[in-house]
Structures are given as C-alpha cells and as structure tokens.
Amino acid sequence: MSTWLFDLGNTRLKFAPLAADGDIGPVQGTAHGDGGFDAGWLDALPARIDVAIVASVAGPALRAILLDALAARGARVQLAQTLPALDGLRIAYADPARLGVDRFLALLAAQADGVSTLVVGVGTALTVDLIDDAGRHLGGRIAPSPSLMREALHRRVAQLPPTGGAYAEFAVDTEDALVSGCEGAALGLVERSRAEAHARLGAMPRLLLHGGGAAALRARLPGAHWRSDLVLHGLARWYRAIGSARREA
Template identity: 65%
Template sequence: MSRWLFDLGNSRLKFAPLDDAGRIGRVQAVAHDARAFAPGWDDALPARIGEAHVASVAAPELRVALLDGLARRCGRIELAATQARWAGLRIAYTEPARLGVDRFLALLAAHARGGPWLVVGVGTALTVDLVDGDGRHHGGRIAPSPALMRQALHARAAQLPAAGGRYREFAAGTDDALESGCTGAALGLLARSQAGAQEACGAAVPLLLHGGGAGALLAHLPQAVHAPALVLEGLARWARPDASA
C-alpha cells in the first residue's frame, strides 16, 4: 500500500511518497494560481494510492480541487490539523486551531530534530516560531515576506519594480534600494527574533529555514540550516501510527 504526503501552500503544491520506515521520497512541486491547478498536475502520481496525508493552508476551493483529484485514485485521505499537543510538542497559542497547520508541522519536524530552533517559513508570509529543547512553543511572528513587500510597493506605485536589484548595505539605485530594504527588513526581524530567543532559552538558538523564498535570505544567514521539505517532514511524523505519542 503506497502512502503519499501533500503540502498545499499559497503558491505551490509539494508532494512526495512516504516509505514504510517513515522516510520521504523525492519531493516534487507544482505551481497553482490560487484557484486551480494546471491540467496534468497529477501525472507524476501513481494510478492508485493507499493513503494520502494532506496539509493545506490554501483557499477552500483549491483544497477541494486537490481532495477531489485524490479521491479518484486514493483509498484513504487524512487531512492534518493543528493540535495543542502532539508528539512532545506543546503549542503556545491559546486557540491552537488558529496556528496554521504548516507552522504546526514545521514545528513538529523541528522538535524531532532535537534542541531549540527558531523556525522560519519564507513564502507569501514570513513566519517565525520559537520551539525550545523541551518541545515548548514560545509563540511567533507573522510579517510580509520580502517578495510580498516588493509586490505591495509595486501595486501602490507602479514605477517601483516588483522584482530585481541586488542587496547592498547602502544602495545607489532604486532597484538595489528596494531589494536591500525589503530583504533587510526580513533580516532585521530575524536578528531581533534571535535575540529574543536567546533570552528565552538562555543560549543562542539556530535558525531553521524553509519555504520557497528561503533562498533569498540564506545568502545573508550563513549559519542557518536550510530544510526545504520541513512541512513534509512534520507531515510524515503526523502520519506515523504512534504519531500523537
């Protein structure tokens, strides 16, 4: 019986097979326009799937489109949901259901790696969450990602390009200034978060980055750990028979 993992985000669907030992196979990704998938998005999937484990933060109609597509070839579909406690992880939110399932699963995967982590998701939004070595989630932050900042500026002032430029500490041109300002805002938020994390945990806390926009920040964060499939890692732990233990 084959098992597959599906991570439906705001701009991409990532999916991978899961073997009997809980190891994730080759991760594939397809883009979407927030309303529908392109024809043939599921060509890489087998004709029959035993179990599908799904995490979704996308709009309801897109989630329904995914579930409808899976129902035609899948025996069982399980939709992951944020829990207050799971596999040693304790969520800080007073209303755990309001913590996005992608952040919950990323924290679950981070906790499984051991030690404290500042978990950073870089997608449409920039999310930052602190989990200590005992699995206690201290809470987090949500901000626009650098890409979204650029898009928002372009939407309000069309003469400002939505992309392009190079990071400079002090830029001598508009494109570079935009790139430096938006990337610098994200880096400043992470620096402040790391300082707060060190105060909360009593020692320096490393960064664990994931998400489609992580690459733009990694060049400026040489000590950060890149985990592009972190949400799928957490979903794999969710899918274990003893998952909540």
C-alpha cells in the same frame, strides 16, 4: 500500500511519497492560481494512491480540486490539523485552530532534533517560531515575506517593479534598493527574534529556515540551517504519531 504526503501552500503544492522507513521520497511541486494547478501536475502521481495525508492553508476551492483528484485515485484522505500537543511538541496558542497547520508541522519536524530552535518560514508570509529543547513552543511572529512586500509596493506604486535587483547594504539603484529594503526588513526581524530568543533561553537557539524564499536570506544569516521540505517532514511525523496514538487507544 501507496501513501503520499501533500503540502498545499498559498502559492505552491508540494508532494512526495512516504517510504516504508517513514522518510519522504523525492519531492515534486507545482504552482497554482485561482483557476487551479499548472497543467500536467497529475502526471507526476501514480494511478492509484491508498492513503493521502494533506496539509492545506490554501482556500476551499483549491483544496477541493486537490481532494477531488485524490479521490479519483481511490485515496483515503487524512487532513492534518494543529493539535495542542503531539509527539513531544506543545504549542503556545490557547486555541490550536489559530496556529496555521504549516507552522505546526514545521515545528513538529524541528522538535524531532531535541534542540532549541528558531524556525523561520519564508513563503507568502514570513513566520518566526521559537521552541525550546523540551519541545515547548514559546510563540512567534508573522510578517509579509520579501516577495509579498515587493508585490504590495508594486500594486500601490506601479513604477516600482515587483522583481529584480541585487542586494546591497546601501543601494544606488531603485531595483537594488527595493530588494535590499525588503530582504533587509526580513533579515532584521529574524536577527531581532534570534537575539530575543537568546536572551529568553540563556543560549543561542539553532536557526532553521524553510520555504521557497529562504534561500535568498540564508547567506546573510550566519549559522543558519536550511531544510526546504520541512513541512512535508513534519507531515510524515504527524501521520506516524497519529497512527501510533490510535493504535494505543
């Protein structure tokens, strides 16, 4: 049976086959905009898909394009949802619907290791979430990512470029100052969160980064681990856990 995982984020779609052993296969991706996905993305999918597991934080129109493409391949689609508890993870939110499914799945993947972890996602937004070694989600933060900060500054002040520059602690050029300020803001938030987590837990949690913008911060966060496809791994675990729960019901 052909089973595929799809992570539809705010700027990219990532997808991979689910292997028989429960692991994910090679990950592929495509950018998207208001009009849909980049040309040719369907060529990476097989002509027939039996089951498609989808996690989406994108808008309804883009999600509909994806679901239509999967239906044309005969896929039985399951949309992942945030749950109060699953497979050892218990979230802090009173209303599960208010915790983005991408954050939930990243936590689900991180919790599988059984250690306290500060999970940091760097995409359109910068998200920070803390779980203890018992799988309890202790809450988190949401802020603009460095790339979104740059874009926002450029929209307000056109002469400030949205990209470019090199990081420096004290920059002597505007482009360098922009990247240093925006990445520095993200680094400061992560480090403060790590210090507060240490105080709360009584031990330093593992720092686990994911998302397309994480690589730029990783070198300046000592001891950080990076898993670029954390949400897809969480989606695979969600599918296994939901299937197991249904079999036991």
